[in-house]
Amino acid sequence: MPQNLQDTINALAKRRGYYWPSYEIYGGQSGYITYGDLGTKLKRNITAQWRRHFTARQNVLEIDAPIINPEIVFQASGHIANFKEHSTQCTQCHRSHRADHLIEDKTPLENVEAMGGDAITRLLREHKIKCPRCGGPLADPTLILTMFQTEIGATGGLTGYARPEAAQSMFINFKRGHQHARERLPFALAQIGKVMRNEISPRRGLARTREFTIMELELFFDPQNPRCPWLHEVEDETVNLLTESMQADGEKTPIETTIRDAVDDGLILTEWNAYYIGVSKRFVTGYGVPPEKQRFRAHLPDERAHYSAQTYDHEVQMSFGWLEVSGHAYRTDYDLKSHQKGAEVDMTVLREDGTRFVPHVVEPSFGLGRQFLAALEHAYERRGKRNILRLPRDLAPIQIQVNPLVTRDSLPEKAREIHATLQEAGYTTQYDQSGSIGRRYARADEIGTPLSITIDYDTQDTQTITIRDRDTWTQVRTPIKELPEKLQGYFSGRLEILDLGEKIERD
RNA sequence: GCGGCCGUGGUCAAGCCUGGCAUGAUUUUGGCCUUCCAAGCCAACGUCCCGGGUUCAAAUCCCGGCGGCCGCACCA
Secondary structure, X not given: OOOOHHHHHHHXXXXXXXXXXXXXXXXXXXXXXXXOHHHHHHHHHHHHHHHHHHOOOOOXXXXXXXXXXXXXXXXXXXXXXXXEEEEEEEOOOXXXXXXXXXXXXXXXXXXXXXXXXHHHHHHHHHOOOEOOOOOOEEOOOXXXXXXXXEEEOOOOOEEEEEOOOOHHHXXXXXXXXXXXXOXXXXXXXXXXXXXXXXXXXXXXXXXXXXXXXXXXXXXXXOOOOOOXXXXXXXXXXXXXXXXXXXXXXXXXXXXXXXXXXXXXXXXXXXXXXXXXXXXXXXXXHHOOOOHHHEEEEEOOHHHOXXXXXXXXXEEEEEOOEEEEEEEEEEEEOHHHHHHHHHHOOOOOEEOOOXXXXXXXXXXXXXXXXXXXXXHHHHXXXXXXXXXXXXXXXXXXXXXXXXXXXXXXXXXXXXXXXXXXXXXXXXXXXXXXXXXXXXXXXXXXXXXXXXXXXXXXXXHHHHXXXXXXXXXXXXXXXXXXXXXXXXXXXXXXXXXXXXXXXXXXXXX
């Protein structure tokens, strides 16, 4: 067996069809993952949950914009300038360093990055800068551009880039969105879509891929009226915060605070960011990560993005360390102003007092693959020889498995009949008659199917079936005619396994 | 991109050092059996990451590539 949890889950994912490395038959290509049937269904359920938490409001509008953007969009946004790195490597100890930072350390120069590649190479040579670690000679820096570049139009001509985040689509469509939101603030634009980042060295499977789905929301508000009218909904939610100043003091243990207190104490700069941090905690808890394994860590000034005034990463404790599952950035009016300048289009909106202003933005941003990974890892349980995925019932790819107890005496026929009924009712189901009943329950457990329905010899006589619960292995007996109502109750979260029928005791 | 370790059926592993019929467990599928938790029996499907070299002979040795993990850097 594999030694660590990640290997175990990767093996399970491959075996059962959650996900696997892409381009396998051609030897593989790092940074790409393909989702299988179960994975696709799980993703769909996670996005459904995300929508429920983040977009189910009248003034949150969802859009679906193109992935390839003309260069001008990213010139205006600042990405072209900020997405280049000049990296240099020590020829002796092979460590990599950022060339511009080395120059800034050794000279009075500032913002060296903006001077361009030739200047950086020249400065590195002129000042005879050595490896800060071992003092060895450094190679000439190489330019790293982590956006995918392409040409728009089959005959070329116009440079285009794949978007590395969905946010710019929301900013460049701000005016349309504002119009559709009937020109009222606050409102938000949200988007679930693919983005691409040409990572230098992607690793750890799903946690970092070159192409992934992002779930992002931009909330626009008036900085003179920064109140979040929905804050009360999450104000009592407790979160673990690791603030900027705590990290500056070397503090590693977060403080537990309510959203309300975090706002009142000034730990979170805007009510809107605080609101979404609260919702984020609920969302992540909802898909199975216990609160004590979550924290919100503030970005230090030097790791913050070029647009951000304050960013909190929502991190989840995984077997391999902390994993960032979402980012909560206060982007101020940086982006709208950038596009106002770039496109020469007025991005201001009207206040009641007749003045105009550019709205401020708060952005919660989620990588779908990372929610997926966090949900899987926290659902995983080893019980004896068995793997169990204790996925929440509203996340499980297959909701119900239907089995005949044995494959004779017309039990399979009856089981298929019930299976068909459930499918017609809209449930995601699986029919299984292969192997012993225990083996089939084990299969259901391993892919995280919460309920198994078994047709046995009592079914014909009493018109009842048994329902087995994945987590407790408890079984209850239920009349077939009550199934629709009971299952509806269970999957809406109203009923638990013992509410579904009469408990069966077995020796 | 650099360095270290690694790559064997669907999955996990032994074999590699010391070249000689690819091995085991498990999974999957079908059958038998079977009145509830991976039972048993029978059968089947399916493998040495890719390319080149050395050799009578390469999973094994050598070279290159690709991929994975870890460290450096990157992760907006």
